[in-house]
Amino acid sequence: MSGLMTVFYKELADAFSRWRFIILFALVLIAGIFAIYLAAQSISEAVEEMPTELVFLRLFTTSGENLPSFLTFIVFFVPIVGIALGFDAINSERNSGTMSRLLSQPIYRDAVINGKFLAGVVTITILMTSIILLVAGIGLRMIGVAPGAEEVWRLMFFLAATIVYGAFWLGLAMLFSIFFHRVATSALATIAVWIFFIFFMFMIAGFVADLIAPIDQTSSYQETVRNAQLTIMVMRASPITLYQEVVSVLLVPQLRTMGQLLQLQTSGVYEYMLPNPLSFDQSLLIVWPHLVVLVALTVVCFAISYIKFMREEIRST
Amino acid sequence: MQPVIETVDLTKAYNGTTVVDRLNLRIEEGELFGFLGPNGAGKTTTILMLLGLTEPTSGVARICGYNSTREPLKVKSISGYVPERVGFYEDVTAHYNLAYIARLNGLSEELVMQRVSEALDIVGLSEVARHKVQTFSRGMKQRLAIADILVKMPKLAFLDEPTTGIDPEGVKEMLDLIAKIAEERKMTVILSSHQLHQVQQICKRVGIMIKGKMVVEGSLDQLGREVLAGGRFQVEVKLTEITSVIVDSIKRIDGVVGVERSGDLLLVSCQKDLGPQIAKAIVDNNGLLLQMKIQSYALEDIYMKYFTEA
Numbered sequence: 001m002s003g004l005m006t007v008f009y010k011e012l013a014d015a016f017s018r019w020r021f022i023i024l025f026a027l028v029l030i031a032g033i034f035a036i037y038l039a040a041q042s043i044s045e046a047v048e049e050m051p052t053e054l055v056f057l058r059l060f061t062t063s064g065e066n067l068p069s070f071l072t073f074i075v076f077f078v079p080i081v082g083i084a085l086g087f088d089a090i091n092s093e094r095n096s097g098t099m100s101r102l103l104s105q106p107i108y109r110d111a112v113i114n115g116k117f118l119a120g121v122v123t124i125t126i127l128m129t130s131i132i133l134l135v136a137g138i139g140l141r142m143i144g145v146a147p148g149a150e151e152v153w154r155l156m157f158f159l160a161a162t163i164v165y166g167a168f169w170l171g172l173a174m175l176f177s178i179f180f181h182r183v184a185t186s187a188l189a190t191i192a193v194w195i196f197f198i199f200f201m202f203m204i205a206g207f208v209a210d211l212i213a214p215i216d217q218t219s220s221y222q223e224t225v226r227n228a229q230l231t232i233m234v235m236r237a238s239p240i241t242l243y244q245e246v247v248s249v250l251l252v253p254q255l256r257t258m259g260q261l262l263q264l265q266t267s268g269v270y271e272y273m274l275p276n277p278l279s280f281d282q283s284l285l286i287v288w289p290h291l292v293v294l295v296a297l298t299v300v301c302f303a304i305s306y307i308k309f310m311r312e313e314i315r316s317t
Numbered sequence: 318m319q320p321v322i323e324t325v326d327l328t329k330a331y332n333g334t335t336v337v338d339r340l341n342l343r344i345e346e347g348e349l350f351g352f353l354g355p356n357g358a359g360k361t362t363t364i365l366m367l368l369g370l371t372e373p374t375s376g377v378a379r380i381c382g383y384n385s386t387r388e389p390l391k392v393k394s395i396s397g398y399v400p401e402r403v404g405f406y407e408d409v410t411a412h413y414n415l416a417y418i419a420r421l422n423g424l425s426e427e428l429v430m431q432r433v434s435e436a437l438d439i440v441g442l443s444e445v446a447r448h449k450v451q452t453f454s455r456g457m458k459q460r461l462a463i464a465d466i467l468v469k470m471p472k473l474a475f476l477d478e479p480t481t482g483i484d485p486e487g488v489k490e491m492l493d494l495i496a497k498i499a500e501e502r503k504m505t506v507i508l509s510s511h512q513l514h515q516v517q518q519i520c521k522r523v524g525i526m527i528k529g530k531m532v533v534e535g536s537l538d539q540l541g542r543e544v545l546a547g548g549r550f551q552v553e554v555k556l557t558e559i560t561s562v563i564v565d566s567i568k569r570i571d572g573v574v575g576v577e578r579s580g581d582l583l584l585v586s587c588q589k590d591l592g593p594q595i596a597k598a599i600v601d602n603n604g605l606l607l608q609m610k611i612q613s614y615a616l617e618d619i620y621m622k623y624f625t626e627a
Contacts, residue, residue, distance in 0.1 A: 006420045014406075097404025101465065104368055105421040106394035314370040 003107030007115025008122075015085060015123040024081050025127055031073045032135040038064025040142035054277055056147040057154060057251050059139040070135065071251060075244050078162055079194045081127060082169025085120045087187040090177045090309065100314055113309045117167075117174060117302060124166035132159055150253075150280050157284065158250050164294050165243040169194070171301030178308050197238040205234035242294050246287040253277030256286070319382055321346050321473050321505045322367060327376035329362050329529075336362045338529035339376065344507065346472075349499050351520030352509040353620065359529040360509045361401060364475045368398055381472060394422065397466025397474040401481065403458065407451040411442060411461055414450060419468045436467035440494065456487040463494060473505035480515055492519050513620045525620065552585040552595055555608035559583060566598045 015021055039062040043055065063069040090113070093099040103109060132155065140146065147155070173190045180186040209230035215223055235241040249255045254277050278286075322344040329337040337359040344350050354360050365371040367378045369389030378385040380392045405414045412433055419429040437443040440460040445453070453461065459479055466474050476495065480488045496519040499506045510516050516523055517537065524534040533540060556563070559578060567583070568576050572591055577584040585595060592611050599606050 002423045003421055006417070010417055096407070097400060097402045098406060100370070100400040101398070101403060101405075101418070102421070103370060104393055104396075104398040104400075105418060105469075106390045106423070107421055108390070313372075314365055 003111035004115050007111055008119050011116050011119035020084050028077050029131050032131055035070040035073055036135040036139045038067050040139050055145050056151045061251050078166045079169040082166045083173045083190045086170040086173030087190050088183045089116045089174045092183050120170040121167050125163050128162050153280050154250050158247050161246050168239050168298040171298050175301055175305040178305050197240045201238045205231045208234045242290045246290045249283050249287045323379045325377045327378050328374050330374045336529050347503050349506045349520050351516030351523035353523055354526035358526045395472045397469050397471035399462045399476045401477040403462040405450040410447050412446040415468050432468045436464040440464045456483040475507045477509045550587050551612045553610040554583040557605040563602045563604045566602050570594050
C-alpha cells in the first residue's frame with residue numbers, strides 16, 4: 001500500500017511539473033474561454049426569443065458563429081489529454097532503465113501500474129474541474145444568471161462523465177505503452193485510434209447502414225428511419241459517440257431521446273423539441289446505459305494493461 | 318551457517334533454449350563474489366531469478382533462506398540491484414531519484430533524508446545532489462547507482478556490469494568504492510562482469526559461467542592451480558636427450574609443481590619463474606640445453622582457456 005501511494009505521489013508531481021501538462025491546460029482553457037465567451041454573447045442577444053429556464057447550461061452547449069460549443073471542444077480535447085498523460089507511462093521507464101530499478105524495490109508490481117493510472121485520473125480530474133470552474137465563472141459574469149441546484153447537479157455529472165471519458169483514453173494509451181516498446185509507436189497507435197473514432201467512424205457507420213438498409217429518393221419513411229437508426233447503432237461502438245450522447249442529454253434537459261434528434265439539437269435547433277425540460281433523474285435514466293458502457297470500456301482497457309504488465313517477464317535484454 | 322545465496326538446480330529456458338542450466342551456487346555472508354562470463358552467458362538471468370524478477374523454469378533460488386519466487390518482497394527488501402543499463406529519471410535531481418527509492422522501501426521521511434545525503438556523501442556526489450541527472454556523466458551515474466543501493470542498506474547487492482562505459486581511472490575508483498563499501502557495511506556483493514582483470518582486483522572468489530553453466534568456481538588461487546595442474550609459470554625445455562636423472566633433479570627444485578614429457582620436450586610447471594634454476598639442474602646433470610621458453614599464465618589465460626573451450 002505504501003508502494004502504491006509513493007508511486008502515485010511521484011507520478012502526480014511529475015504530471016504537474018511537465019511542459020506537456022501546462023501546454024494541454026493552456027490549450028483546453030483557451031478553447032473553453034472562447035467557446036463560453038461566444039456562447040454567452042449569443043445567449044444575451046437572443047434572450048427574448050428563448051426560454052429562460054436552465055439558461056446557464058446553455059453556455060456549454062451553444063455554439064458561436066465561427067466557433068463550436070464548449071461541449072464539442074471537450075469531446076475533441078479530452079482524449080488528447082488522456083493520451084498525452086499515458087502514452088509513455090510504461091515503455092519510457094523500460095527504455096530509460098528505471099523500470100528494473102523500480103521493480104527491484106520491495107513493492108508489489110501492480111503498485112507501479114495502479115499508481116500511474118490513479119495519478120493520471122487525478123490529473124485529469126484536477127485539470128477538467130479547474131477548467132470547467134474557470135469557464136463557468138467567466139460565463140456567470142457575462143450572462144449574470146446564477147446556476148440553480150439542478151444545473152449544478154447536471155454539471156457535476158457532466159464532469160464525472162468527462163473524467164471517465166478521459167480515463168478511458170488514459171487506459172488505452174497505457175495499454176499501448178505496455179504493448180509497444182517504442183514511445184513513438186505507442187503515441188502514434190493511440191492517436192490513430194482517436195483519429196479513427198473521430199473522423200472515420202461516421203463514414204463506416206453510414207457505409208454499414210447503407211449496406212444493410214439501403215435508401216434512395218423513393219424510400220419510405222420507415223426505411224429512412226431504419227437506416228438512420230443503424231448508423232447510430234454502429235456509431236455507438238465508439239466511446240466518443242457514447243460520451244457525446246451522455247453529455248448532450250445531461251446538459252440539454254429538453255432532450256428526451258438519443259438518436260436523430262440529437263443531431264438537430266447539437267446544431268442548435270431548439271424548435272424541434274418540446275420546450276419543457278426533463279427532470280434531472282429522468283435525463284440520468286436515459287444516459288445510464290451509456291455511462292455504464294463507458295465505465296466498462298475503461299475497466300476493460302485497464303484490466304488488459306494490468307494483466308499484460310503483471311505477466312511480463314523482466315529480461316536481461 | 319545459512320548461506321546468503323543458495324540455488325538448487327536453478328534452470329531457466331526461453332522457448333526451449335536453456336539460458337541457465339541447473340545452477341548450484343552457494344555464497345556465504347560477507348563474500349565479494351566475482352560472477353564472470355561472456356555476454357549472454359546467463360549471468361543477468363541468474364541475477365533476475367535470484368531477485369525474484371524472473372520466474373525460474375525449475376529449481377529453487379534462496380536469498381537468506383527466503384524463496385525468491387514465493388517471497389519476492391522479502392528478498393527485494395534485503396537485496397540491492399544495479400542493473401546493467403541502469404537508468405534514472407533524467408529531468409529531476411539526483412537527490413529526488415534516491416529519495417523516491419528510499420520511500421518505496423517504506424522508510425520514514427526523516428530517515429529518507431538522512432540516508433540519501435549519507436549515501437550521496439559516500440559516493441562523492443553530495444555537491445551535485447541538487448543537479449538534474451541529465452547533466453551527469455556516465456561515471457557519475459554509475460556512482461549514483463551505488464548510492465541507490467546504499468540508501469536501502471541491503472544485506473547483499475547484485476552489481477551487473479557496474480564498470481561498463483567508464484574510463485580506466487573511473488573503473489579503478491569504482492572498484493575501490495565497491496570493495497570499501499562491502500567491507501565497511503559487511504555487505505555480500507555479487508559483481509557480475511566479463512572483464513576478469515577487474516574482478517581479480519577485488520574479488521576473492523569467482524565463478525565462471527559459460528552458456529548457462531557454472532564451469533568453474535572457487536577462490537582465485539585455487540582456480541589457478543586447478544587449471545594449470547599447479548603452477549602459474551610453465552617452462553618449456555628442449556634437450557638433446559632426456560634422462561630420468563635430469564627429470565628427478567628438476568622435480569627436486571623448490572617451487573616446481575610438475576614435470577611432464579611430451580616428445581623431446583619437457584614441460585615444467587612452477588609457482589614462480591625458475592628458468593635459471595632449471596637450466597642449472599640440467600647442466601649439473603650433464604644434459605645439453607637446446608632451447609628454453611618460459612610462459613607465465615595470468616588468470617586472463619585461464620579465463621581465455623575456458624572461453625575458447627566453450
